[in-house]
Amino acid sequence: MADAVMIQGTASDAGKSILAAALCRVLAQDGYKTAPFKSQNMSLNSYITKEGREIAVAQAVQAEAAKVEAEINMSPILMKPIADDMSQIILKGKVYKNMKAAAYFAEKDRLLQIINEAISELKTDYDLLVLEGGGNPAEVNLRDKDLVNMKAAEIAEAPVILIADIDKGGVFASIVGTLDLLTEKERKRVKGIIVNKFRGDPDAFKSGVELIEKHSQKKVLGVMPYLKDLNLPSEDSLQQKDYGNQDFKLIIAVIAYPGMSNFTDFDYFKSAKDIQMRYVKRAAELGNPDLIILPGSKTTINDLKFLYNTNLAAEILKQADKGTEIIGICGGYQMLGQKISDPDNLEGNEKEIEGLSLLKIKTVLEAEKITRQVRAEPLNKLNFFKNSSGRVLSGYEIHQGKTVRASEQQAIFRLKRQKSGEVEKIVYDGTVNESGNVWGTYLHDIFKNDDFRKSLINYLLSQKGLSPNLEAEKTAAEIREDNYNYLAAEFRKYIDLEELYKIIFDN
Secondary structure (H helix, E strand, C coil), X not given: CCCEEEEEECCCCCCHHHHHHHHHHHHHXXXXXXEEECCEXXXXXXXXXXXXXXXXXXXXXXXXXXXXXXCHHHCCEEXXXXXXXXXXXXXXXXXXXXXXXXXXXXXHHHHHHHHHHXXXXXXXXXXXXXXXXXXXXXXXXXXXXXXXXXHHHHHHCCCEXXXXXXXXXXXXXXXXXXXXXXXXXXXXXXXXXXXXXXXXXHHHHHHHHHHHHHHHCCCEEEEEECCCCCCCCCCCHHHCCCECCCCCCEEEEEXXXXXXXXXXXXXXXXXXXXXXXXXXXXXXXXXXXXXXXXXXXXXXXHHHHHHHHCCHHHHHHXXXXXXXXXXXXXXXXXXXXXXXXXXXXXXXXXXXXXXXXXXXXXXXXXXCCEEEEEEXXXXXXXXXXXXXXXXXXXXXXXXXXXXXXXXXCECCEEEEEECCCCCCCEEEECEECCCCCEEEECCECHHHCHHHHHHHHHHHHHHCCCCCCCCCCCCHHHHHHXXXXXXXXXXXXXXXXXXXXXXXXXX
């Protein structure tokens, strides 16, 4: 019996993360204690584990699908781009250093040791591992640098299932070309193929399946349809898109600066029937939204300069004067302040930059990264969340920097930070302006809290003279569970599970 199986793809965004999540839920439903794993991830969307360690959000999603707790071994190496040729490297959940590609790959032996240890520890604790690859395994110019595809499969002794995205076109060439460029040993490791994102009836692709099997000499395990109604967090910026139906009553504008991070914070608005959410990159696209969100940022100073250079800053200030609700999360919170200082040049050569001055706060960027899950008690300072004493909200922090409020500015949350092995500390977070329409917080995932999110939506509706939505709705957790179960049901319907289980158990 193999104790691991790997999902690789013919290209980025082929659907590896989603199908790995599907397989995790199927295996969990069938009684297997399953762990997701991706040896090396590049993403600006991250998650904080209970131990206060930072991992890729994709593996947190897959862990939830597998009904297990997310942990650092599932995502031992995370790369967070900060420039075209530079990334912040997170090893085993902690910041290592900023590195260019050449310096990073020069440490390949150390990285392989980390991957080996993570796989070994996971195999001790779980029945099965579902590995996810990155990009395409046949990038021949990078074969000697591979840490995430065939090298990871070799370490885990995992058979490989190759995923091909038919929606982009060229599916035959991508499959056959990928297999042709693999070494003979690598090709033997590929035990099956899944065609993904088919629009229409997958049964109509029978002749295509026959052609793929003829030219590849590999079994096609199934043809997955395009799952347009799926609502799960994504690690990939390629999947940013506008959401909403024709009956929307409110417009949420998320400012999509180049270094935007953790845009999954806003996934919880996707299923709200009254909401249209759109990503805005230019001043002309802003219009007159009911809510503007400045999201997290991996390069806060550069993204603030982007707001000035695109005239988005001026438009945001106009909206603030009109009374539009404006929220800053993490880096976006820092931008709403009066000044951001970078004395140690953590983000470049800019020592200091003026903020939007919508909040009376100042931020100094620091090398130490704060990564903690938190419980937050609201302090009744937000217009839409009054009389909230006694309620406890959940979230997590991922930031480098300390923010100081002016004496007349009020905090909006009392936090109890959770981190394994530490005494719980009481601290205060967030700031709101005097009129209450501009506020910011360091808390990611704050909108996952159902009462908080629904109160905000109903407040915005009331501000437009519209009736609040009082219909009973599913919680964010219930919606997420529905998505995992729907995904698993579709996987069972269209994939030859008997053949897949033979690959896993008889390999």
